[in-house]
Amino acid sequence: MAQGPPEEREMDEQSLTVDGAEIAVCHRTGGAPNFVWLGGYRSDMDGTKAVELDRWCGEHAMACTRFDYSGHGRSGGDFRAGTISRWLGEALAVTENVCAPPLVLVGSSMGAWIALRMVAELNRGGVGDPIAGLLLLAPAPDFTSELHEPKLTGAQKRDLQEQGYFAEPTPYGPEPNIFMRDLFEDGRNNRVMTGPIDTHCPVRIIQGQADPDVPWQHAQRLFELLSKDDAVISYVKDGDHRLSRPQDIAMMLDAAGALAGKSGGQGGGQG
Template identity: 60%
Template structure:
C-alpha cells in the first residue's frame, strides 16, 4: 500500500523488527533514470524531523535533476511511520536505517550511495558506515553531514541536565524540553540516553573509508560548532571538508545554506 503524508510525499512501507517489536517504516524511493551511474542519495533525518522537510525535498529535487535515485524515510515514531516515538533509540533507528538501505539497494538496482545526515541523522550515518563496513553489496561513495550531532545524548544533553530533569528521568523515565521548532516539547527518555552511551563514536578514530563533507552553522544554538570541529579531528584519516557558515543556524534551511548542501551532495555523487 502507498500512502501520502500531509506534504504529498508518496511512501510505501517495509516492516522492521519481529513480533511485538515490529514496526512499519514509511519509505519513499525515487528511482534513477535508465543508465545513470551516479551514486544515489539516502536521507537520514534529525530528531523529530521527517522526510517532508525542506532539506529532504531539495535533495530529492537534486536527484531528479541529476537523474540519480533518492531514498527518504521516516524513523519509527516519526512522520507516517509506525511505532511510538518514546520507544525510539539510536540503535532502533539505526536498525531501521540499515533495513531501508538494504531495501533500496535491491529495489533501485544500485548499491552506490551517498548518505546525507542532518543533526541526529549525522550520528546515524556514522554508525551506519561502521555497520556496513566489510559488507558486500553496499558501496558508500560519501557522507554529507549537516550540523551533525554524534553522541549528542552523552555530550550535549547529559552534562547539562538540571536536577529537575534528572529527577524526572529517575521517576518517570523521561523529561520534556521546550523547542523553538514546534509547539510540542522535545521528549528525551532514559532508554534513549542509556542507548546513546552504547553508540558513541567520538571515542577514537572514525574510519569511514569515503569522503566526508561537514556543513555547520556557527550560530547554531543546539550543536556548537566546536562539536563539528571535534568530529573532524576524529575523522583525521579521511578526506574531510568542513564548511563553517558564520551566520548559519541549526536547520541550515535558508536558500544559501541549501545551495551549499546540494553542491556537496552532487560532488560526492559524481565522485569528483
C-alpha cells in the same frame, strides 16, 4: 492521458515493517549514487532539506531515498520507544531492501550519528564497500552524552530516574521535546566520538556557527577525528541548526554534487 514529469513518474512510495513498526519510504529511481536522507530527532522526510535533495536528485537522474524513523512523520510506531539502535536498524533495513549501492548518506543532526553508525556496520574498508560518501549537516553524533547529559538540571535527572523521561520546550514546534531514559542509556552504547573515525569514504560537513543546538566546536571535533579520511568542513557564519535557507540549501547541493562527481549543486531551494 498525459504523463507527469519524470520526477513524479520515478517516485515510489512504500513501507517496510521493521520490528513491528511500519516505516514509510519514498524512493526515487535513478542512476548512481543512491542518496539516502537520514533526518534528525523529531524531524521527517518532508522537511525542506530532504525535499530539496530529492528534487535535485531528480534533476540529475540520480536515485534518492527518504524515510521516516518509527514514531516520526508518516511512519508508525511509538516515538518514546525510539533509540539510536532502533532507528539505526530501521535505516539499515531501508538501505538493504530499497537502495542499490553505492550510497551517499546525508545525515542531518541526529541523522549524522545514524550515518556514522551505518558506516561502521556496512563498511569494512575493502573493495565493494557500499558507502561512497557522507554529507553531514549540523552533525550531532553522541548528542545524548556529549551535548545533553552535561547540561541536565537536577529536575531533569530526577524526571529521568523517576518517570523515565524529561520534557523541554523547543523552538521548532508547539510540542516539547521528549527525551527518554532508554535513549540516553542506548546512546552510550552507540558512541562514535571515542577515538579516530575511519569511514573509508569522502566526508563533507556543513555547520552553522550560530547553531544554538549543536555548537560548531562539536562539528570541529568530529572533523578532527576523521583523520584518515578525505574530509572537508565548511562553516556558515550566520547559519542556525536548520540550515534551510536558500543559501544553505545551495551549499548542501554543491556538496552533494561534489560527492556524486557532478559539477555543483546548481541552485538552491526555497526554505
